[in-house]
Amino acid sequence: MTLTARPIAMTIGVFDGLHRGHQSVISATVAAARERQGSAVLTTFDPHPDVIVRGAPPRPWITPPDEREELLHAMGVDRVHVVRFDKDVQSLPPEGFLDRVLGEGAPLRVLVLGPDFAMGRDRVGNRAYLEALGARRGFEVREVPFLHEANGGKLSSTALRTLLEEGRMEDAASMLGRPYALRGRIGSGAGRGTQLGYPTANLELHPEKLLPAPGIYVSENRFLGRSGHGLTYVGSAGTFGAGPVRVEVHLLDHEAKEPLLGKWLVTSLLARLREDRVFETPEALVQAMDQDRARALDYWRSREKTRGSR
Missing domain, CATH: 3.40.50.620 (HUPs)
Structure with a gap:
């Protein structure tokens, strides 16, 4: 050195x-x-x-x-x-x-x-x-002495890893001092999200990055020099057959005027809405996604209301 x-x-x-x-x-x-x-x-x-x-x-x-x-x-x-x-x-x-x-x-x-x-x-x-x-x-x-959580537990990478693997993003953010984030270039996907009315950005992550528990997450996303709200999916899209675990981001407030393919995106996972599920039909999946979107919008309204009352 x-x-x-x-x-x-x-x-x-x-x-x-x-x-x-x-x-x-x-x-x-x-x-x-x-x-x-x-x-x-x-x-x-x-x-x-x-x-x-x-x-x-x-x-x-x-x-x-x-x-x-x-x-x-x-x-x-x-x-x-x-x-x-x-x-x-x-x-x-x-x-x-x-x-x-x-x-x-x-x-x-x-x-x-x-x-x-x-x-x-x-x-x-x-x-x-x-x-x-x-x-x-x-x-x-x-x-430097140990730092402890409010519940008295020691801060450690092992404890943090457990929180992430359980999808406890709010607790993980408390330990990190920031939301847990996944980042990567936007790659091409099968296009199913667009067909279902929920276009997604498919992230190409570091191959050794720890993924949290499979499911749907409320997310804050940075891309093209700005930020926006979103839903982030971590899972294998089992409704359409077994496949590798992937990360897909649906941007709630982004109009697709600019091509995102090949751009960098950072998705910060704020809260897990539900676990990953296999649906019997694409229509049932869309109904669940509609509910996910409504819950995410409620989350953001509640968050903004809380901020405004401070």
Whole structure:
């Protein structure tokens, strides 16, 4: 990793999801860098260390690497360093890992840790170990405490993943500090939505992106430099036969004057209206979609009314 001679404040972790707990660690890292007119560096891993250390199967990313890096830069991180995690990296002591990441003699001045952090071979690099190492090498160690939800539960990527897999989007948004979003280019579909009176934009997502529970969601969508309300479908369109899981967005307030094919769209999932279902006929599906649309419009009216009363 090539760095300037500017002082470095760094944090280390997977940071999948970038929930509010992660954000508190990142904010502390950025603040430490700004105190020293230095660079905020975040070191992360691919694949997830559990794949190598525990032999766990790879899991979909809550925030795939490209999405994560974009969000991190928006939070003020200057450099994102992705370490290819393998048996060699796993075997490094903490000193060797820091030298591998930064280069020997790099001006590391602050190392920011999340709660229960440990690094290096056999996880020997806990806070006490790193403080002793910092005393020898000239860097300070700062630890950021756990953040908790209102119900007392700890913020964690595992808890967030469970919420998403259950379709609990409001709870997930509380943990994230933002709605959960899916993004991708708009690709071509079978055209069934248009035939049914509900044209959809078919999203081509990162192949390792975690999808929430199948169903119909109220969504806020950004495309062509503007935003709009919508219904987002996550499922396999079982009414028309088995197929791969897909994400389709019906834009409630968009007139199809401009071609969307190939454009980027970000759909933020606000609430799950219902689970995915297989209908006996296309007509029954249209009736359900009419009800979905009415419920979505009620959702937006209620939301606007709540905002207006503040």
